[in-house]
Amino acid sequence: RLHFHDCFVESCDASLLLDSTRRVLSEKETDRSFGMRNFRYLEDIKEALERECPGVVSCADILVLSARDGIVSLGGPFIPLKTGRRDGRRSRAEILEQHLPDHNESLTVVLERFGSIGINTPGLVALSGAH
16 A cells, blocks of 8 residues: 555655655645555664665665565565665655545546546456455
């Protein structure tokens, strides 16, 4: 879910992991990200990697690789992935809110938002069932 939320908004750049500043509410802290709880695990992974190979693995790569490995651990397929993603430097709640539907949006709005990125009705049903 973290990987999906990150990639749904502009790119897979780990911007979802950035904290708010005094002036800007981040994607992580918007109501649309309610229920996302596993940020601390990604922080633990990043800290461990930084101890072993500082400055080599981006948070964006950690996010995508942990999503893939979660799928594998539940019996899903291993998907080969390239690494080398760059971390985003900005995270703005209003950008997430423009793209990701709220939990109480009409079906029409939800279909439009997902359709805008190429996800059809059966794909939306599959993603919704995963929640």
